[in-house]
Amino acid sequence: MKRVTLFVGHYGSGKSNLAVNYALMLRSCGKPAALADMDIVNPYFRSADSARELEDAGVRVIALPFANTNVDLPALPSAIYGLVESRSEYAVLDVGGDDRGALALGRFVPYILEENDYEVLYVVNFYRPLTGNANDALEVMREIETAAGIRCTGIVNDSNLGGETAPSDIEATVPLARELAALSGLPLVFTAYDARLPRPDVPGPFPLTLQRRPV
């Protein structure tokens, strides 16, 4: 387990949800953990929506200072510098979608690279139309890496059809995830699934307790 874990990916691929669940997992392993919501792109669904549940579990939450307020300013909190520089706790960074969202990561990358104890996990849902196959998913990954100034180190398969997902839907995407791993030369780190489903037959199954949705 690296000290800093970044979740990047196409928007709507499930990064926030994974970041929340990953931070909770760190806490359940007894690690001091903090989660930073770095999504400056999407004002509707964000990891900070789960702030209360996270804080109850002992995860420190760093939210955007002006999110869900009257100030329409996509500013990042200075506390994120503390998180990457102080090295005192495990850090989970929920990065915004696509290359646009990943751009915000750039200013923190020198600190992350210098410490060199990080993972950049590329989250992919093969049921999303613009990442429906390994080649398209790789293209989005490269765009994100270029914008962020950091290379991905692993792949998380988060393929799902929302509330209609069956375990077989997830299993059907394993060949695509393997193909993406082969094309990119990166390991398939885990495969996420809704904890309410029976455990699918996939590499590295990782159960997700889903975030509550606003509507």
Next chain:
Amino acid sequence: MGNKVLMKGNEAIAEAAIRSGCRHYLGYPITPQTELAAYMAKRMPKIGGVFLQAESEIAAINMVYGVAATGRRVMTSSSSPGISLKQEGISYIAGSDLPCLIVNVQRGGPGLGGIQPSQSDYFQATKGGGHGDYHLIVVAPSSVQEMAQLTGLAFDLAEKYRMPAMLLADGTVGQMMEPVELPDEKDVEFTEKDWAVTGTKMQRPHHIVNSLYLVPDELERKNFERFERYRRIQETEARYESFLMDDAEICVVAFGIAARVSKNAVLAARAEGLKVGMIRPITLWPFPSQALKEAADRVKGFVSVELSMGQMIEDIKLAISCRKPVELVNRAGGMIMSPDEVLAGIRKMNGGDNQ
């Protein structure tokens, strides 16, 4: 893997538009519809289509006017303040009898308002919006699946009746993700229209696209012709979903995201033994007036559920000639009512308390 994909409502509109043969998207970004433009920016160059981010909403709608004049399928999208900017162009397109699709993923207003979901552009969408006598065909999806279906329908109706169509969504349906079965790709081969401006090649008389008629009786004739067409649309194209209306004594009327909330309230009311049903307009213009008129013979009252200060309620009252009471359940400014709030409105209409 099956045929379904997981999409945001905004993306579903974009992909469905492409599959309906649209190869021209002209727009300007605004929350909460930006994913639509972003999707088009990625997809259009790969399929030989045009994505263009104009310098403003006003420029975008006038580019739509230009493409529409050639008879090609064309669209723009925005959210409430941006749609206000487009109104002059929309009036010109309506006055020139051209088809196109305008998508409004509504947010709270008036003014710059907010970025959370709203339905407060109902009047603007259904009563004209710009100057002059005209209507848009207005469809109102309440799921991501319907975002895709109604996009195709709106294009087809716009072309059939040579008039602009609007897909009136809200920030929630635009942003939420649901599994979708996308429509099949339509044959996009261009069929020559007998009115389109495509160059005469010196082989036919000029086609003229214009909304300026300085001779008043000619302009009057144009208006009469257009309204004769509107009358036919009102008679034949109104669409709605009827939910548990067979024995209903109270009729909830709601569209879009408000209808999803209301459906839960109707089921909760049924569980309490109240005979409640719902009519969900799918087309807001033409409004399903006939269905409501018939319901008014059977029910004791209506409950209009809207994310506005009460706009559709006026069309309900007109449709039923004010023969029955109509209760309003509403939130505004980006807030969404809970099923309990709708249930309270239903109980109140039933003659109970408002708890």
